[in-house]
Amino acid sequence: MGSLQLPVAHLSEKTELIRAEVREFLTNEQDKGTFEPRCDQWLNGYSPELTKKLGEKGWIGMTWPKKYGGHERSALERYVLTEELLAAGAPVGAQWIADRQTGPLLLRYGTEEQRTEFLPKIAKGECYFAIGLSEPNAGSDLAAVRTKAVKTEGGWLLNGSKIWTSGAHHAHYMITLCRTSPLDPEKRHAGMSQLLVDLSAPGVTIRPIYAMTGEHHFNEIIFEDVFIPENRLVGEEGNGWKQSMTELAYERSGPERILSTFPLLQELTYQIQQRGDAQLMTHVSMLVARLWTLRQMSIGIAHMLEKGETPDIAAALVKDMGNKFEMQVAEITRLLIPTSPSVSAASRLDRLMAESILQAPGFTLRGGTTEVMRGIVAKGVIKK
Ligand SMILES: Cc1cc2nc3c(=O)[nH]c(=O)nc-3n(C[C@H](O)[C@H](O)[C@H](O)COP(=O)(O)OP(=O)(O)OC[C@H]3O[C@@H](n4cnc5c(N)ncnc54)[C@H](O)[C@@H]3O)c2cc1C
Structure with a gap:
């Protein structure tokens, strides 16, 4: 049996510099009434106003290259920022998914065209993403995904559904895991791809699922013959599992x-x-x-x-x-x-x-x- 190695890392003085700046900003915003501290606001809190201001401060896409609207700061500086946003209970759900995972995913696997089109908008706090993984019968067993994209002229036709999609009713786009080849029971992880889906496209229906708080946070999303242009394939066709x-x-x-x-x-x-x-x-x-x-x-x-x-x-x-x-x-x-x-x-x-x-x-x-x-x-x- 092996052992799990976790490095002992410390936040340097330079990294800590940003903490005071973020704290002061958030205290001012609270004083102005933009928000009051609440629990679990990184997923449930939504304030386009605050997200836009964070974008203007350079606090979205902080680690990304400047040519894509980022700020080339370190991951540990970003860590301090996120820690302060969470500690303040600030409503940052609008940008959270795009900043945390969509941006890094596009930087790693996206095309130049996708990076140039989406990353600057995300960094400005103007473009939000949802996570399109879970399906009614594919949660923990994600390889059971059945949403399917079939090649058509100039792109794909997407059919199927996603569930428990946080904030899809606010999001502009969703990275959607789907099958682009029929399921091979011997190789369940093969034949999947990630498509960047415009949630306002014809054929996309977003239905609310109300949580026990009474809040509308989750959604069910239905795709009926949704046309996805071929330039919206993220990474390689068939590499969706690894990318996800x-x-x-x-x-x-x-x-x-x-x-x-x-x-x-x-x-x-x-x-x-x-x-x-x-x-x-x-x-x-x-x-x-x-x-x-x-x-x-x-x-x-x-x-x-x-x-x-x-x-x-x-x-x-x-x-x-x-x-x-x-x-x-x-x-x-x-x-x-x-x-x-x-x-x-x-x-x-x-x-x-x-x-x-x-x-x-x-x-x-x-x-x-x-x-x-x-x-x-x-x-x-x-x-x-
Ligand atoms: C607040 C919230 C936000 C979410 N947001 C999103 C989102 O934005 N996008 C998205 O795609 N999904 C989202 N999800 C869905 C989430 O990823 C799934 O709920 C999760 O992966 C579990 O899947 P499931 O609900 O189908 O449960 P199941 O997979 O059916 O699991 C039911 C139970 O069986 C257990 N179980 C299952 N398989 C095994 C196993 N192999 N071994 C042992 N135990 C097992 C599980 O641990 C669990 O206790 C969200 C969920 C929540 C609660």
Whole structure:
């Protein structure tokens, strides 16, 4: 059996410089009323206004080449930025997917035409993307994807459906995993491709699926003979599985897998400080110590990404541990102080508690379930 290596990386002084700048910006935005801190806002929060401002500050596509509208900053600088956005509970769902995974995917596999057309718009905070992987019978078993694209003159005709698609009703485009060759039961991962689909194209229907919060976050998307021009194939025909796995590594590796309930932890700390109860504060300190460890591991992953490595096994491990932590913040808050969770409560603590409890069931599903993450870690470590 092999061992899992995670480098011990530190954020340098230069990297830390951006933290104060982002913090000041976000505090000003809160004071102006652009947003108030909420839990899980990297996926559920949507503010075109804030996204546009972040684009103007150069905080979307930060690591991308300047010729595509990027800013050539380091992955660790981007790490600090994302950490601050998450800690502030800022509504950044509009740009999150495009910044985190679509941009890097197009940089790695996209054509020059695709990069030139899409990356500058994403970096300006004007173009949003959705993730088109899951289908009604293809979630953990993604190789069961049945959405199909058939060659036609000048492109493809797409038919099928996707489900649980976050923010598709806001997004302009979606990278869609589909079959471009018939399924071969012996080689289930072969014959898939990624198509860049315009969600406003004729034949695309987006239907809401309401979450238990009552919010419209998810969607079901139906494709009926949707024409996809041939220049919208991403990467190589038939290489969709490998490309999607690269995309998932970006999707699973960030600090959003440990910080979705950070605004609640911050409010809990404040409330207990106000009470001056040392014993309760010990419990909070234990939570913070766990967070610090997870953060160190998460920075290690960012460091590996910076070096061009694909830390898929380490990312799966941190995602699993991080998701558990995010959920326990609400559990431990409940045990430490009385709360009456309600999304419309007057008290910030009660509101943040309600958001955490209602969003928590999705933490261990989105981006791959706990069981799937543990399978990746077990198989990966044994193979090494
Ligand atoms: C908040 C949220 C946002 C999402 N956003 C998107 C999105 O934008 N785009 C997108 O494509 N998808 C999205 N998803 C879907 C998500 O990726 C799937 O829910 C997830 O991959 C699990 O698939 P499933 O729901 O079909 O469950 P299933 O795969 O049916 O799993 C059901 C249960 O069986 C277990 N299981 C399955 N296979 C195995 C196995 N081999 N070994 C052990 N246990 C197993 C699972 O762990 C799980 O507990 C989102 C989900 C959530 C909750």
